[in-house]
Amino acid sequence: MSNSLSKIEKRTAYALTLPAVLIVFAIVLFPIFSNVWISFKEVQLKDIRIPEPRAKKIVKSIKNEDTKIKIIYKLRNSSLIQDIRDVKFHDKFPSNVKPIDLDQRCKFLSNKVQCDFGNWSKKYREQFVIFFETKNGEKIDKKQFKLNKPNLKGKADNILLTSDFTLSNFKKVITNYEFKDLLLTTFYYTFFGTVGAIVFGILSAQMVNQKFRGRSFVRSTLLFPYVAPVVALAFTWELLLDPNSGTLNNLLLNYSIIDKPINLLGQKYVSIFVFGFEFKLRLALTTVIIFEIWRYFPLAFLFILARLQAVPKELYEAADIDGAGPYTKFMNITLPQITAVISILFMIRFIWNFNKFEDIFLLTGGASGTRTLPINVYEQGFSIGNIGMGSAVSMVIVLLLLFFMLIYFKLIGKRANES
Amino acid sequence: MRVKSIITFSLISSFFLFSLISIWKILSTLQGIELKTLNFNFYFLSGIIISIISIFLSKKLNKLFKVILLASIFVLIDYFINGSLPIWHYIGTFLILLFFVNKLFNYNKKHFSYDFSAQIIFFDFLTLFGIIFFSFVILFPFYLMLVTSFKTQALLLINPLDFSVDLTQDIKTLFKSYIVVFTEYNFGKYMLNSSIVSVGTVIITLLLGIPAAYAVARLNFFGKNFLSTSILIIYMFPAIVLVIPLYTVFSQLGLRNSVFGLLIIYTATTLPVAIYMLQGYFKSIPKELEEAGIMDGQNWFGIIVKIILPLSLPAIASVALYVFMIAWNEFLFSLMFLDSPSSFTLSRAIQFLNVGAETPRQYLMAGSVVVTLPILFIFVYFEKYLVSGLTSGSVKG
Numbered sequence: 107m108s109n110s111l112s113k114i115e116k117r118t119a120y121a122l123t124l125p126a127v128l129i130v131f132a133i134v135l136f137p138i139f140s141n142v143w144i145s146f147k148e149v150q151l152k153d154i155r156i157p158e159p160r161a162k163k164i165v166k167s168i169k170n171e172d173t174k175i176k177i178i179y180k181l182r183n184s185s186l187i188q189d190i191r192d193v194k195f196h197d198k199f200p201s202n203v204k205p206i207d208l209d210q211r212c213k214f215l216s217n218k219v220q221c222d223f224g225n226w227s228k229k230y231r232e233q234f235v236i237f238f239e240t241k242n243g244e245k246i247d248k249k250q251f252k253l254n255k256p257n258l259k260g261k262a263d264n265i266l267l268t269s270d271f272t273l274s275n276f277k278k279v280i281t282n283y284e285f286k287d288l289l290l291t292t293f294y295y296t297f298f299g300t301v302g303a304i305v306f307g308i309l310s311a312q313m314v315n316q317k318f319r320g321r322s323f324v325r326s327t328l329l330f331p332y333v334a335p336v337v338a339l340a341f342t343w344e345l346l347l348d349p350n351s352g353t354l355n356n357l358l359l360n361y362s363i364i365d366k367p368i369n370l371l372g373q374k375y376v377s378i379f380v381f382g383f384e385f386k387l388r389l390a391l392t393t394v395i396i397f398e399i400w401r402y403f404p405l406a407f408l409f410i411l412a413r414l415q416a417v418p419k420e421l422y423e424a425a426d427i428d429g430a431g432p433y434t435k436f437m438n439i440t441l442p443q444i445t446a447v448i449s450i451l452f453m454i455r456f457i458w459n460f461n462k463f464e465d466i467f468l469l470t471g472g473a474s475g476t477r478t479l480p481i482n483v484y485e486q487g488f489s490i491g492n493i494g495m496g497s498a499v500s501m502v503i504v505l506l507l508l509f510f511m512l513i514y515f516k517l518i519g520k521r522a523n524e525s
Numbered sequence: 526m527r528v529k530s531i532i533t534f535s536l537i538s539s540f541f542l543f544s545l546i547s548i549w550k551i552l553s554t555l556q557g558i559e560l561k562t563l564n565f566n567f568y569f570l571s572g573i574i575i576s577i578i579s580i581f582l583s584k585k586l587n588k589l590f591k592v593i594l595l596a597s598i599f600v601l602i603d604y605f606i607n608g609s610l611p612i613w614h615y616i617g618t619f620l621i622l623l624f625f626v627n628k629l630f631n632y633n634k635k636h637f638s639y640d641f642s643a644q645i646i647f648f649d650f651l652t653l654f655g656i657i658f659f660s661f662v663i664l665f666p667f668y669l670m671l672v673t674s675f676k677t678q679a680l681l682l683i684n685p686l687d688f689s690v691d692l693t694q695d696i697k698t699l700f701k702s703y704i705v706v707f708t709e710y711n712f713g714k715y716m717l718n719s720s721i722v723s724v725g726t727v728i729i730t731l732l733l734g735i736p737a738a739y740a741v742a743r744l745n746f747f748g749k750n751f752l753s754t755s756i757l758i759i760y761m762f763p764a765i766v767l768v769i770p771l772y773t774v775f776s777q778l779g780l781r782n783s784v785f786g787l788l789i790i791y792t793a794t795t796l797p798v799a800i801y802m803l804q805g806y807f808k809s810i811p812k813e814l815e816e817a818g819i820m821d822g823q824n825w826f827g828i829i830v831k832i833i834l835p836l837s838l839p840a841i842a843s844v845a846l847y848v849f850m851i852a853w854n855e856f857l858f859s860l861m862f863l864d865s866p867s868s869f870t871l872s873r874a875i876q877f878l879n880v881g882a883e884t885p886r887q888y889l890m891a892g893s894v895v896v897t898l899p900i901l902f903i904f905v906y907f908e909k910y911l912v913s914g915l916t917s918g919s920v921k922g
Contacts, residue, residue, distance in 0.1 A: 140774070337875045
């Protein structure tokens with residue numbers, strides 16, 4: 107009895123989960139695995155179309171001979187790099203006509219011309235002509251010939267399914283002189299973006315945790331940047347930071363704080379003098395990081411605020427009695443209470459900032475020293491058009507990601523054990 | 526009372542005053558008023574003077590009288606320095622001063638004699654400063670987006686700092702950018718596409734996600750643990766590593782440039798988080814209720830529809846809103862998969878406007894307002910649900 111019940115339970119469970127599992131498998135897991143496959147292949151963006159035979163039909167009447175007609179097919183292989191095998195052609199014609207001197211490759215059978223063109227090499231082109239005349243000497247009707255379109259079939263290899271593999275993509279990715287810079291930029295962006303967001307999250311949560319008028323309004327406002335679409339925000343920031351007509355530069359010029367506009371998104375380095383030492387700051391990268399912090403600190407704020415509100419009031423009251431100052435209270439009560447949230451938040455945000463694509467893409471497009479790994483995937487795969495290279499870069503991302511996830515799940519496991 | 530406390534108090538409070546006034550001045554400058562300097566020295570000095578007066582002024586005088594008196598004196602001096610500016614600027618300054626002086630008089634003077642008075646004063650004012658600073662920094666870009674959409678290219682070229690909106694002009698000229706965006710740039714169609722994709726994603730995700738989450742939360746089956754851990758792992762894989770294989774496969778299948786293709790992708794990428802959030806909630810529903818359902822002879826469909834759904838409506842609302850937000854804001858996939866303008870979503874359309882021919886910025890901003898407003902309205906209206914969705918689901922972002 108119980109056995110059959112558990113069987114039913116199992117069957118129900120599979121029925122309930124199957125649709126979701128299938129669609130996630132097809133759209134998420136399958137691509138991750140095919141990434142591995144593609145990254146070992148030399149594929150260009152232009153190769154991914156499967157080559158197909160094409161024909162353009164032109165119908166021409168012949169001067170002074172209205173019982174005859176000339177039909178031209180411009181045949182070609184759509185691919186510049188791949189052959190097509192066994193090209194078959196057929197086209198239908200009106201019932202009262204017959205072909206004259208039909209090409210040897212073709213047959214005429216019940217109003218249809220069928221041809222066997224054999225193999226077409228890459229870039230193959232041919233002008234194929236058929237003449238027709240009416241069977242009974244009637245005048246020919248040109249329109250009738252335009253009714254049908256030729257049908258072509260051929261076999262071609264899908265370049266993605268061939269079995270030639272190469273390591274050259276990975277070699278290129280890793281030996282590229284920019285690779286170190288790429289990793290470094292990604293790391294800067296990820297690390298400072300995450301830390302900044304958490305620091306501002308703590309500050310703002312600490313503030314909103316006090317009672318004041320308009321508190322719920324401030325709380326919702328703080329979440330706006332996180333909720334609003336990136337596209338709109340990135341373009342607004344671009345307008346704000348534009349060196350010529352941007353509001354920020356114009357304001358700073360207006361108050362004579364600077365004397366010439368700064369190209370915050372387009373300048374790679376800026377020199378800063380501190381005590382006579384020159385420091386080179388990655389300006390565009392810093393701006394992008396600030397945008398990142400602005401957009402994601404609300405999330406840290408939300409988490410930390412929720413945690414802060416759960417801290418028992420008695421702890422602070424006891425500290426008051428002991429005569430502790432605000433700084434001591436923050437360091438000894440608040441901070442230990444939120445470290446758990448912060449460490450998990452740090453890992454989550456770290457992983458997500460590491461993968462972040464849209465923000466940088468929209469603000470700088472990866473120019474002026476802001477190219478991170480995700481931007482490089484797009485750059486290689488779609489700007490340069492080397493799909494194999496793009497895949498190889500995303501494999502690097504996946505590997506690093508798996509490493510971060512391992513740490514994250516260990517962290518979560520440790521927390522679960524503690525509590 | 527300690528001298529040290531008084532010095533900290535006046536320094537910090539005057540810095541606070543300076544930042545308040547500066548924000549007000551920036552906002553006034555953006556209304557086209559000529560203000561060439563922030564005048565740090567003057568405001569800092571007045572802040573110190575006001576705060577010291579507020580400590581020592583006789584307690585016999587009526588508080589309201591004192592507050593108004595100090596504020597008026599300050600505004601008068603401000604008027605002599607800055608010359609004739611529009612009256613509303615001075616009214617604003619006066620109100621800020623009222624707020625500030627009131628704050629000073631209400632400040633609990635006991636704090637001065639505490640052990641950590643400097644720290645306490647610092648924290649108190651930092652909080653105030655922080656609230657205003659954060660609100661300003663957050664809202665400023667949104668403000669800029671909105672006012673730019675009401676200006677014209679020519680006006681912005683003449684004075685790039687003048688964002689004042691002339692409300693006396695007739696409605697058609699005022700909303701010209703929006704009219705252009707909807708008629709010439711076809712934003713109505715894009716809005717429809719965005720809505721179809723987002724609402725469709727929400728519906729399909731819930732239809733597939735609720736049963737799956739129920740199974741993971743309640744039923745015992747082989748592979749259950751594997752499934753529930755892999756949900757989280759899959760969820761953390763970013764769009765950028767999926768984009769190349771999906772692009773090649775969708776190109777070969779001819780699924781690019783279709784709203785339907787986008788719908789499948791969005792559903793697949795939001796399903797893991799939906800299942801993750803829902804199963805957490807389903808686990809918190811008491812099991813006895815379902816057992817009662819089984820006694821009544823309900824099958825799993827009946828249990829989900831009649832028992833689980835009514836009980837978890839708030840959780841489903843949060844998931845729905847969160848998924849809607851992800852789908853509405855999504856950019857990368859819509860960039861990669863939509864090439865023909867007839868299938869654009871709003872995000873893609875705005876990016877297209879920006880990359881394409883020199884689109885005047887007010888149109889770009891009007892478009893941005895069109896894509897931002899719906900989601901902000903939804904957020905403000907359903908804040909409770911969306912916030913709980915954000916907290917439980919936002920391992921992602």
